[in-house]
Amino acid sequence: MLPAHVDTYYSRTAAISETYPEAAGRMEADVCIIGGGLAGLTAALKLARTGRSVVLLEARRVAWGASGRNGGFVSAGYATGLSSIERRVGSDHARELFRLSMEGVDIVRSEIDELGIKDAHPVPGIAKVLRYDSRGALQAASESQQREFGQTLRYLPRAEVRELLASPRYHEAVLDEDAFHFHPLNYGSALAREAMRLGAAIHEHSPVTSADLEGPRKIVRTTGAEISAEHVVFATGGYTDDVLPALKRAFLPIATYVLLTESSPDLVQGAIRMQAAILDDRRAGDYYRRVDGGSRILWGGRITTRTTDPRNIASLLRREMVTTYPQLSDLKVEVAWSGLMSYARHLMPQIGSWKPGVWYCTAFGGHGMNTTAIGGTVVAEGITGESDRYRLFAPFGLTWNGGIIGRAAAQLTYWSYQVADAAREFRSR
Known part of the structure; x- marks a missing residue:
C-alpha cells in the first residue's frame, strides 16, 4: 500500500480513491512534467486537452507538498505588492501581471464548475x-x-x-x-483524474534521478524508467532536488x-x-x-x-x-x-523557459492557489504555441537565492x- 499524505485536515477529509503506478520502462511523450502539484497538474490537464501526450512524474503522491496542505485561499495578487512589481517592471506591465493573477482565480473556479468538483467545497x-x-x-x-x-x-x-x-x-x-x-487536495486530485482520463500518464513515487536536457529530445530518468520528450517542465516547489541545479539555487x-x-x-x-x-x-x-x-x-x-x-x-x-x-x-x-x-528573493513566481524545450514553473509561496493555475496555464500555452504570456514573468527569473546568507x-x-x-x-x- 502506498504511503498516505501527511496527516492534515485535508488528508483526513480527502475524496481520493486513485493511486498511480511508479514509472517503469521506456516511454515517449510530447511533454514530461516533473512535479505533481497544482502547477504541474494544471499544465498536464491543459496539454492533454490539446491532444499532447504527457507523462507526469511525482516523487511522492499527487499534491503531496504545499499544493495539498495549504490554507486553501484563492485570491488575486502575488506574495509581493503591486507597488513593488511596478518599481521593477513599470505600471503597465505590473497591471498586466495583476490581471493575470485575477485570471488564475477564474481558472480555479472554472475547473471546479466544469469538472463538478463538489469535494472542493468552495x-x-x-x-x-x-x-x-x-x-x-x-x-x-x-x-x-x-x-x-x-x-x-x-x-x-x-x-x-x-x-x-x-x-x-x-x-x-x-x-x-x-x-x-476551498479544499486544495481534493481539487488537485480531480485535476489528476481528468488529465488521466484524457490520456496523460501519471506516475507517483517516481522521483527523477537525472535528466539529459540537451538536444531536440530530452531524456528524464527515474530509478525504473526513462522518458524521452520534446519538452520537460520542472513544476516542483519547496521540495525541489538537484536535478536542475539552476532551479535549486533560485528559491528559498x-x-x-x-x-x-x-x-x-x-x-x-x-x-x-x-x-x-x-x-x-x-x-x-x-x-x-x-x-x-x-x-x-x-x-x-x-x-x-x-x-x-x-x-x-x-x-x-x-x-x-x-x-x-x-x-x-x-x-x-x-x-x-x-x-x-x-x-524567490523577488517574491514573484518563477515561470519561463530555461532553454529550448526546458521550462520552469515554481516559487509560488504566499499566493500559490492563483499563481499555480496561471503558471501551469501559460507554460502549456508556450509549449503549444498558443501564446507567449509566460514572457511576462521574464523580469523575475531564476535569481540566485543567496545560499546560506540568503536564508539568514x-x-x-x-x-x-x-x-x-x-x-x-x-x-x-
Missing part, C-alpha cells in the same frame, strides 16, 4: 483585516483597486469588523467577494504551520461570525477559516527558513489564535502540520517585519 469571500487604524488608507486603496481592476471589494469599518470577528485585535478590513477558499524553502481545532460549533461561530476566510495584513501574519460546516477552525501562520518541524507546532499556533480570540482558550488542537513553500537574510527580514508589525499594532491600541 466558499466565497476572503477578508483582509488590519490590526491598526490605517486612517483611511485601506479604504482608499480598496476603492482604487475596484476602479483599476473591477474587483468586488467591500470596505468594513471597525464596528462591522468587530461584529463579524469577535476579537479586540482588529480595526478595519476589506472583504474580497471575488475570492474564495520556507516553512509555514497550520493547525485544526477540535469540533466546537458554538465556540467557533461565536468568535468567527462569517463564512469568509480571514487574512491579516502582517507580513506572514495569521490566516484562518471555519471548516466542517463552521464547527472547526483551520488556522495558519508563521514562516521560517527552518525546514525541520519544531516539536511545538500546535502550541506556537494556538498561542496566536488565543491572543487573537481569548474566548477560544479552551478550544483544543486536534492536529497540526507544516509544509515547505518555495519563495530572509529570516532576519521576517523578524524585522514582526517587530515593525508589533510596533504599529501597539500604537493603535
Whole structure:
C-alpha cells in the first residue's frame, strides 16, 4: 500500500480513491512534467486537452507538498505588492501581471464548475483585516483597486469588523467577494483524474534521478524508467532536488504551520461570525477559516527558513489564535502540520523557459492557489504555441537565492517585519 499524505485536515477529509503506478520502462511523450502539484497538474490537464501526450512524474503522491496542505485561499495578487512589481517592471506591465493573477482565480473556479468538483467545497469571500487604524488608507486603496481592476471589494469599518470577528485585535478590513477558499487536495486530485482520463500518464513515487536536457529530445530518468520528450517542465516547489541545479539555487524553502481545532460549533461561530476566510495584513501574519460546516477552525501562520518541524507546532499556533480570540482558550488542537513553500528573493513566481524545450514553473509561496493555475496555464500555452504570456514573468527569473546568507537574510527580514508589525499594532491600541 502506498504511503498516505501527511496527516492534515485535508488528508483526513480527502475524496481520493486513485493511486498511480511508479514509472517503469521506456516511454515517449510530447511533454514530461516533473512535479505533481497544482502547477504541474494544471499544465498536464491543459496539454492533454490539446491532444499532447504527457507523462507526469511525482516523487511522492499527487499534491503531496504545499499544493495539498495549504490554507486553501484563492485570491488575486502575488506574495509581493503591486507597488513593488511596478518599481521593477513599470505600471503597465505590473497591471498586466495583476490581471493575470485575477485570471488564475477564474481558472480555479472554472475547473471546479466544469469538472463538478463538489469535494472542493468552495466558499466565497476572503477578508483582509488590519490590526491598526490605517486612517483611511485601506479604504482608499480598496476603492482604487475596484476602479483599476473591477474587483468586488467591500470596505468594513471597525464596528462591522468587530461584529463579524469577535476579537479586540482588529480595526478595519476589506472583504474580497471575488475570492474564495476551498479544499486544495481534493481539487488537485480531480485535476489528476481528468488529465488521466484524457490520456496523460501519471506516475507517483517516481522521483527523477537525472535528466539529459540537451538536444531536440530530452531524456528524464527515474530509478525504473526513462522518458524521452520534446519538452520537460520542472513544476516542483519547496521540495525541489538537484536535478536542475539552476532551479535549486533560485528559491528559498520556507516553512509555514497550520493547525485544526477540535469540533466546537458554538465556540467557533461565536468568535468567527462569517463564512469568509480571514487574512491579516502582517507580513506572514495569521490566516484562518471555519471548516466542517463552521464547527472547526483551520488556522495558519508563521514562516521560517527552518525546514525541520519544531516539536511545538500546535502550541506556537494556538498561542496566536488565543491572543487573537481569548474566548477560544479552551478550544483544543486536534492536529497540526507544516509544509515547505518555495519563495524567490523577488517574491514573484518563477515561470519561463530555461532553454529550448526546458521550462520552469515554481516559487509560488504566499499566493500559490492563483499563481499555480496561471503558471501551469501559460507554460502549456508556450509549449503549444498558443501564446507567449509566460514572457511576462521574464523580469523575475531564476535569481540566485543567496545560499546560506540568503536564508539568514530572509529570516532576519521576517523578524524585522514582526517587530515593525508589533510596533504599529501597539500604537493603535
